[in-house]
Amino acid sequence: MTVRIRFFAGFRELFGADIVTDMSAGMTLISLVTTQTKKNPVGYAAIFDEKGAFREFVILMKNSKRIDIADAAITPVSDGDEIAVFPPVAGG
Amino acid sequence: MISARERERYKRQMILFGDEGQERLKKAHIFIAGAGGLGSPVSLYLAVAGIGTITIVDMDVVDQTNLNRQILHSDRDIGKKKTSSAEEKLQAINPDITVYAIDVKIDETNISDLVTGADGIVDALDNYPTRYLLNEVAIAENIPLFHGGIRGFYGQATTIIPGVTPCLKCIFPKAPPREVFPVVGVTPGIIGMVQANEVIKYLLRCGDLLTGRLFIWDGMQARAEECCIERNPACTACSGLTDRTKTGKKK
DSSP: OEEEEEEOHHHHHHHOSEEEEEOOTTOBHHHHHHHHHTTSHHHHHHHBOTTSOBOTTOEEEETTEEEOGGGGGGOBOOTTOEEEEEOOOOBO | OOOHHHHHHTHHHHHHHHHHHHHHHHHOEEEEEOSSTTHHHHHHHHHHHTOSEEEEEEOOBOOGGGTTTOTTOOGGGTTSBHHHHHHHHHHHHOTTSEEEEEEOOOOTTTHHHHTTTOSEEEEOOSOHHHHHHHHHHHHHHTOOEEEEEEEBTEEEEEEEOTTTSOOHHHHOOSOOOOOOOOBOTHHHHHHHHHHHHHHHHHHHTOSOOOBTEEEEEETTTTEEEEEEOOOOTTOTTTTTSOOOTTTTOOO
């Protein structure tokens, strides 16, 4: 099973444009993103808080549909899914 | 009524949308929150397009560090109020429009008065707390909100029609941490153009607006993408609004 995690804005500077990875069955959105970002401690800390929860401002999309971070632990990820992870950009 | 002088000035765009379209732009009043990186290109291009009344609000003074991107302001404006510089430039580039440049900090006590009579609100701000105020007043007064945000080479934009599209809080329920954001001037140029283009299309009632879509620009990769965005039924700002999609209510 292959999925693609895409990063935008400041997260792209930390992880590059995307990570395409094989994953095992039964993963959720949060377990997938945690597994794939943990190797980069600075990047991980930008996305997750000390308790391992998504920081409250993080925006998640699955196949271009917004997923509330509160639902990330119950949102399954399937073969071919495309996940987007990004912070709102604030400047003007 | 379009004057002979205006007819000449707008000749090339009136080929696209005629007297009726130009009249729509002339009668419009657009409120621009911020005269900085986004507010500069948005206001300049709305001014040259012939938007009849532009209100632009900012509380800052022109600083040298603004000049890599805030093209309303020049080196000689350093130390001047941004509103004074903005009014001067906008009236110089198009003396046929009315410009109200208001030197004030936008807050919950003045926002309703500031947007009175506006046909659209342009978000050219640099922080989310004030953006949320714009979002609230846009919902309360049923005025479209043209959102833009930038950082570095990245930018985002969407068009919010209260009761029809997701509001700013549906999309970004929590503000990111404050920071001194890096920026290269081309990024607010690009995003500001997307916003101004949206305003013009909205007023002309033509084309497809960036409604229900978040436009994302990555200048480093020269790639524009978009994500579908939907209303959040539990949104703290707009969940009480009746769905206006079916009635097609438009100002």
